[in-house]
Amino acid sequence: METTAIFTANNVWMMVCTALVFFMHLGFSFLEIGLTRQKNTINILFKNFFVITVGLLLYAIGGFNLMYPGFEDGAMGIFKFAGWGIASPENGMTTAYADGGYTWWTDFLFQGMFAATAATIVSGAVAERIKLKSFMIFAIIYVGLIYPIVGSWKWGGGFLDAMGFYDFAGSTLVHSVGGWAALVAIYLLGARIGKFDSDGTSRAIPGHNLPLAAAGVLILWLGWFGFNGGSVLSADPALTSLTLVTTCLAAAAGGVASAIFSNFLYKNFDLTMFMNGVLGGLVGITAGADQMGPLDAVIIGIIAGIIIVLGVSLIDKLKLDDPVGAVAVHLICGIWGTLAVGIFGAMAGFDQFLIQLAGVGIVGAFCVITSFLIMLLVKVISGGSIRVEKEEELKGLDISEHGMDAYADFRLNQH
Template identity: 45%
Template sequence: MIVDTGVALNTVWVVLAAAMVLFMEGGFSLLEAGLVRTKNAVNVTMKIFVDLTVGVLAFFLVGFGILFGPDAGGVFSFDFWGASQSLHLSLNLPLSAYVLFQIGFAIAAISIISGAVAERMSYKAYILIALFVAAILYPVSGHWIWNGEGWLARLGMKDFAGSAAIHALGGWAAFAFAKVLGPRRGRFNSDGSVNVFAPSNIPLASAGTFILCFGWFGFNAGSTLNAADAQLPVIALNTLLAAASGGAASMLYTMFRFGKSDPSMTMNGALAGLVAITAGCAYVSPYSSIGIGLIAGLLVIWGTLAIDKLKVDDPVGAVAVHGVNGIFGTLAVGLFDAQDGLLTTGHTHLLGIQALGIAAVVVWGLSMSFLFAKLLDRTVGLRATDAEEEEGLDMAMHGIPAYNELERFSDQPGGDLLDFAKAGAALRVAD
């Protein structure tokens, strides 16, 4: 069988990009394990394995057919083989490579939720959430944007790699689940002040951030689906510039505002820049990418403080990173798009479409996640028991600690290593 050279190159590029996107799950795992307390590090890692197992199967068997299946009144329908046949005719690469790439996107949407509900959610409930997000929540709104027959696609909404379809959806779904779940015990005081739970391992979290940054090149540049696309290097450059400017903005702001440069905020600033550029990486200039990243790096700090004031407990800052900057990144296309942006051309039409699109995605993600969280809470139970939370979900739900050395020293005088979590509190507190 002779394969066209262009198809072969595209296949290699998309499979490689898909592998990079799937490797981001390792980044989520390390980032979350480093930002939660030691007694819950195994649990957050196991939730990422839920995404890589249950989430993958749910999207392949159900979600893909909804996302790319034939349209029914501009909303969605389920038809895996209909999706396969139509995509086969439009793609210049094997359908299996495209499915693989899309699986990576779907499970990324689930993993955003994992960090926001860390340290107090029932493991069984999380498995059901992964099924729900991969099979229904993400595919339906993704259909509106990325299926050419979807109503937002027909209006002309631009979301190149998913600031709205993945990040805003996942971020505001995470907000809804965290709101219904309630905060960790002792997180908020009766006067509204916040008790800081120090991260367990900042170097581990930084390694996760680096992996996520690496995988994001596959996330954004891979969305070209074409190894010969002239925009590919510009997309990659825009991705890096937004991450750099987002991290720089957070790093410098915390340095001058709080007197110390906060590492967790710096990491989240870089990720916020990546989230914000994801929608417009193919449509804006490198200079606009820097501006988008700078704004995102500030928004993630202000968003984190605002979410704390609402008494919604988000241990890793997922709502501020993905939810807040998913909205901003979607709107930024309407502001900075080289052909139709308000600030670049004076046109307002695209900005209006982007605003409508992001509003629809946020309302869908919030409302459906809130209802599903309530359903779980009344049936299987959404939250771990007080005893399980106090003990730590690692031992309560998985029977093994993240660091066995802690057991050896915990009963020696002055040797309770868990007390280190009380020292060096992060600067993520309200004014």
């Protein structure tokens, strides 16, 4: 009876965490909308709906079994496919499955919510100038194939897991996987019209709704309670509580550090830097949230907050255009968080740092190469270009791609 009660409690907690991770997609939507221009709102919403709906379907069709294929002892642990569909095994609803932490169906749904996040990261970076169909094709291939393959290397028991690489909730396996693709995409797309002057000077293109962006960040922070808290894979009281404490402290430290450092450099209190600092802290702690103490989490968050400010500046200097700061937040802070596992907390040590560094390099190389290949394929399919025409970009993608306006002028309907 006690075992059944614990199993039920674990499973309920995992379902709550699944709901929180799902809620993060609203946060991503709000953040991307708020930091971009009004004329592209519907386009961003459409992409976010597409990512979560198609991502779940792809994960059900084959992604789950590609990510958790059941590598045999002695296998290379690089690629295996366990078959189509998500039919539950005989023990999938009992304590014999997943050490009594959750059921097969909860496992699928929780992991499926993670799967779509990688493409959502790309969505924000390529906002306001990519063809909708081009993004859709890219997202299908990346979420359906690349993300689960990389995930299988660690979480599916593959070769990264065998070599001792550690990534608790996805600083590399989720955030950097999306960040590398975002970097490749914005490089191939080019900057938005008006982002850089003829001499290369960067010009700010303000978002149209910072309150909405702020709501998005706070929703994402809330969702991280499920993102990291659920990665405990049970309702273990001590480990779950520690994970949520380190997650929140890193987020707080990242936001404060980013705001202060940005003010030191630019002599203003930039809200967008503050918000991205919070997200950078969250991404930074994600790889080792269960391994760190409170002080470790604060230090990791502070460094992530400083990295955000420097990362955004670096992207501008490289003449790359990232409207929402996705590369700085998810890629650069994802790398930092992964390396931090070897510097702080229970797994700290030079050997572990080298393992973490090797993992970052392997995943980075694979994601960059595959992203380039996928984008080249998409370019051919899209008629030679993945970018909308100049007139369409100036008009806004809401009108040119959807024939709709996100904010209808109701005064026109008044009599």
